[in-house]
Amino acid sequence: MNDAHQAMEKKPYLAVFDLDETLIAADSASLWNEFIVEKGLAPESLLVEEKELMEAYAKGNLDMHTYLRTTLKPIVGMDTQTLNQLMTEFLAQKIKPALYEDALSRIAWHKKRGDFILIISATGEHLVKPIAKLLGADDAIAINLEQINGIFTGKTTGTLSYQQGKVVRMKAWLEAQEIEFSGSYGYSDSINDLPMLDAVDRPFAVNPDPALALHAQMKDWTIMDWRHENNILR
Template sequence: MALAIFDLDETLINGDCASLWSREMARLGWVDGECFMQRDAQLMAAYGEGKLAMEDYMAFSLAPMAGRARHAVASDVADFVPAVIDPLVYADARATIARHRSAGDRLLVISASGVHLVAPIAAHLGIDEVLAIDLELLDGHFSGRTEGVLTYREGKVTRLLTWLDSEGETLEGASFYSDSRNDLPLLCAVSHPYAVNPDPVLLAHAQQARWPVLSWR
């Protein structure tokens, strides 16, 4: 049994779940939609250029959740996933997940989005194990802050190595699928890296390294 590891945003789904959730929070009336989405777009552009400080994005995107009960947010996310996320899942992603599952591989989603989104989205896809940005809870309510190592860039490798140690697993034979230059540290660490709809920097690296380049639709 080998690990099959998947990035989430722009890899399994045609979109970014954090930005889509920002739009959902605007729809729910938690934020001033126009101003909030303008700032979200600015920060996501920085992410695409590999220039984003993830701490900045998380502070921004979690602010509307500060003080809200975990169970209440989970209820809204439970409606959001099938309505907004499910139509964006790539058919090729579903097929690849099914292929790895049939092969007996252990499936894991590792994402630089918050666990409040990543865990239910992964579960919707039949994947129970996730590593994502953990959120601080105070008496069952979100504080608006993160905790622990952020699963972003080298942080994905750090968190994964800790998880591997706790699970008695290794990266021998592991696959990792991602679209982003930000995931190069982890792509370089696995036996079978796959560039999925890659950004220009990842595409250039994948072509030079002769990694498979996949076009998922």
């Protein structure tokens, strides 16, 4: 019985983090669009189009397929090697300065406990996975991008990890794991992630938008206030 009890105690918790506006004080796809426009790889009109689409996202009624068709255009025909080279520069210039210090501390807190860190985002995997690696996450779920012979087509595959799609993808991910978790934590800023937060045992609203803040207050969820001071991960 003692051995069984010890085995139960050793089961890690799963800590699920949204990425944009939760771990970083920005939207990673918006930062990427700024970056590739600055590099001359996309027209400035992309930023105008994206701003309009992000306004719909904030209201919780973004058509994700439309958003992806617009924002993935600049990488159509790009090979993975070129993208990886750009990513090194992008992480240094745009992502590191945008990280919440409190987010880094919370990830460190979970790691000290032996928890498993999973980042799940409604952004393309070409951005999410490198950022997740930078943050020391154990794994990441993002929108899957189609590649043919190492070339990005601009199309997506599988269920989009957006709104309820995050729960669908997370459940599929859990079923594929050999790890059994004791429970789960979840962190997000957006009402779009309400399905994900409802699916975890311990939800936290991080710098929540007004709709999520109201919901969190009604449900008596913990609300976390993470400040950004232009910190750079070292």
